[in-house]
Amino acid sequence: xxxxxxxxxxxxxxxxxxxxxxxxxxxxxxxxxxxxxxxxxxxxxxxxxxxxxxxxxxxxxxxxxxxxxxxxxxxxxxxxxxxxxxxxxxxxxxxxxxxxxxxxxxxxxxxxxxxxxxxxxxxxxxxxxxxxxxxxxxxxxxxxxxxxxxxxxxxxxxxxxxxxxxxxxxxxxxxxxx
Numbered sequence: 001x002x003x004x005x006x007x008x009x010x011x012x013x014x015x016x017x018x019x020x021x022x023x024x025x026x027x028x029x030x031x032x033x034x035x036x037x038x039x040x041x042x043x044x045x046x047x048x049x050x051x052x053x054x055x056x057x058x059x060x061x062x063x064x065x066x067x068x069x070x071x072x073x074x075x076x077x078x079x080x081x082x083x084x085x086x087x088x089x090x091x092x093x094x095x096x097x098x099x100x101x102x103x104x105x106x107x108x109x110x111x112x113x114x115x116x117x118x119x120x121x122x123x124x125x126x127x128x129x130x131x132x133x134x135x136x137x138x139x140x141x142x143x144x145x146x147x148x149x150x151x152x153x154x155x156x157x158x159x160x161x162x163x164x165x166x167x168x169x170x171x172x173x174x175x176x177x178x
Contacts, residue, residue, distance in 0.1 A: 008037060019050040026050065034059065042066060043115065055079060061110040065133070068113050071121040078127050080107045114149065134164050 015033055019026040030048060035041055038059035043066025053075045054062060061078040064070075083106070111125050114133035119125075123137050126144040131137070135147055138154030147153055152162040 016050040023047075039064065045070070047071075049074070052076070058108060061108060063110065063112040065113060065115040065117075067116045069118045070113075071119055071123070071139070073122045074119050075122075075124045076111050077125065078108060078111055080127055083107070136164055136167070 012033060015026065015029045018029055027045065027048065030050075031041055031045060034054070037056075039054070040060065040063040042063070045064055046067045046069045048068075048070045049072040051072050052070050053073070055076055055078045057079045062076055107127055109128035111127070112130045113119070113125075114131050114135060116133055117131055117135040117137070119131075119137045120139035120141065122140045124142045125131075126142065129143050129145060129147070131143070131147045132149035132151065134150045136152045137143060137147075137158065138152070140156070141154050141158040142156040143153065143158040147158070148160065150164050151160045152164055152167055153160050155161075
């Protein structure tokens with residue numbers, strides 16, 4: 001089992017090196033690798049940076065849909081083990097609390113990214129996040145929960161601040177694209 005994991009890590013690192021000289025070849029090889037390790041990818045991603053962190057505890061919990069762009073240093077977290085640490089600090093005499101915490105020591109929840117979504121640099125996507133289609137997520141945002149289609153979200157915690165269609169119209173009308 002550990003040998004298989006070592007081979008996966010080596011394979012992933014080799015594929016990442018391809019990004020330095022051929023972006024399309026890297027994307028195709030990386031998508032193939034991510035599917036091989038269990039990630040659900042529907043369609044073809046527009047771009048996935050080579051330094052994106054996909055939580056390797058269970059790749060099958062991550063779904064990417066067509067034409068997503070994932071910028072540098074984005075973090076996909078599908079598990080939360082904080083309760084394990086909290087458990088150690090509790091009064092161990094209260095066995096009912098301990099039993100309840102044992103049930104949720106490690107939370108695992110999926111992350112789904114809708115089609116045509118742009119995820120800015122250093123975004124953190126937390127367990128249980130579902131991002132709709134045509135969404136822009138601003139750099140360094142911390143995203144949790146359900147993000148509706150056609151939204152712009154920013155901040156920590158990320159909040160909806162606008163609609164992608166209105167933003168695009170304002171850029172075109174204002175000729176800010178030039």
